[in-house]
Amino acid sequence: MATNGALPSIVTTEQVLHMNDGVGDTSYAKNSSNQRCGVLKGKPILEESIRRLYCNMLPKCLKVADLGCASGPNALMVVNDIIDIVESTSFNLNKRVPVFQFYMNDLPSNDFNTIFKSLAQFYETLEEKKGPGFGPCFINATPGTFYKRLFPNDSIHFVHSSYSVHWLSQPPKELTNGAETLNKDNIYVTSTIPPETHKAYLRQFQHDFTLFLKSRSEELVPGGGMFLTFVGREDIPQIRTVIGLLGMVLNDMVVENLIEEVKLEPFNMPMYGPTAEEAKAVIEEEGSFTIQRLESIILGWDANINEDKLDENMRCEFIAKTFRAITETLLKARFGEEIMDELYLRLKDKLLQMLVKGEKLESPNLVISLIKNS
Template identity: 45%
Template sequence: MKVDKVLHMNEGVGEASYAKNSLLQRKAISIAKPMIEEAITTLYCSTFPRTLAIADLGCSSGPNTFFVLTQIIKSVETLCQQLNRPSPEYQVLLNDLPANDFNTIFKSLPTFKNMLCNEIQANNKIGPCFTSGVPGSFYGRLFATQSLHFVHSSYSLHWLSQVPEGIEKKNKGNIYITRRSPKEVLKAYYDQFERDISWFLRCRAEELVEGGCMVLTILGRRSEDPCSKESAVYIYELFAKALNQLLSKGLIQAHQLDSFNIPNYIPSSSELKREILKEGSFTIKRTEVSAVHWTHCGTELKSGAGAYNVAKCMRAVLEPLVLQHFGEAIIDEAFRLFQELIADAMSKQKTEFINITLYLTKTIVPNL
């Protein structure tokens, strides 16, 4: 699977769109807000840049894209008022893979800028905001050398650059890591994560100015067990069960299921820290682990709405991958069965997504 060609959230603003089904991701951004404010405050007060370059990596489309940017700019404008300094100019760089719905982002820019004025502007002196879309994989260079001050990414870094090689015929009946997966499958997933996170850090280190920083939120796990059900691993196990039910009904073929693997890795906090320290370009200023219950996936409150909301949230994320691999005919039935399995799981056990949020600063190498 060429991830950079097919991976994107559901487009537009319809009922199945990511824009309408991303409350879970918004909750994660809200949880990270204090760390974002700490990072941008420290950065701005130590550098006072005339132009502040902010990159959001894996921006997707919809209200969450502008939600986090509004938080960042509001924090800087508050500092400017407190310190009696002129506002900087803002260079906002929105990155995602080429298949992302950039058109919806661009159509929403006037609304975003009006919202900035309404929420922030107290004296008609807010700095101008210049916004650009930057399509491409963040597992490679995206920006000019030492051109960025602040990098944000939320719920994106668990996506790998590709499905790990060599697992197609070894992970039969599964779509991600499970206790039934052979050890070589677990190793292949971790090796791909290790390569990808190293490239990500190396590229951002070249693009950030000295003292530049990042706040990253990634779906993770508390346990050191990569198959632990206390993380997003469990949601993929349930979707695999739904696909296996389709297989038993003859709606998909075994070779289709066996060749479908999710290009994700759900790391533990210690795995992330180990890879960051090993790569060496960044200092870890703070790490926080938080949990979001599955019920935060939507606003429907009627009986059974929890599973309905989770299924819609996951459909907005997974449908393009499923559609490309299995075709359109099975989509509705796959997510109907998925919803039933989610409802059963939520009735029997605690169901949460685990978030790992990191505040990193670019390591300054002393002159020798």
């Protein structure tokens, strides 16, 4: 991995991106409760999707892929939820619970070891909860980008992915290909960008999401299901996103000569939160799936914490840590490790300014349930 500004202006997610590893203070494992809250909000739709699929197929071995699983407790929480849903459905149908095969996918640099280290305890707890007669459950790792094929044809029954599909394979190339940097004062989609920049981001999302859908359509069995949760956007680009605030902080640090301007100018985050209409249009254009549910859920940036027990400063520190866990690897590769503590301290201060002004610290999240067309 390149460091201290040696990274090229076009960065592929596959090369650099992973959530902060380990179980330390800034790790994703310790700072992913916000994503956990989003998964819990969408659980009723997940349950509906799993029950429908299982009742229609009744497979002896249910094969599930979790794409962009990251590390920490959230990954195995989803595995546990799916097992519970299928077990209760099997009981209602007077059927034997199937064997489970879970494929945990993320980029090769992901901290799979944190998942592996927790498997022994997970299996032990599962046996205590379900009893010794419970069918086998196998969990394997499948490293690789989900913008390419990961599994054989017609081999997977269900695909789950939470808080991953908004990550692009790369930032839009046309933002840095010309003599002039089109998104010079921003690192993301905000209300201040020119229309050409927004269109470039939208085209990159359309390209990547189409590849994602096409790959999954080849891997899923006919009638297979898919459940996606990812960061969305209102119809008008909002400057008040955490990534937008990070861009402001980086610009402030350039003015103070803490970061070289030449490092910031061509940098764009490989991320895009689509509107519900943009996501729906790509799904319908690609044509392999039928939409069962598509909903937008508003989620606070400090969701899943007790606001009564935390003051404003602590709430903003919580948000800054959450976004440090998911963005630090990209920013550290570009700007160097030595400014990271200062960067996220300033992000906390920006968030606090918003909170004091009474601005809402929230954004829409898209929850989509799909069925592969026969």
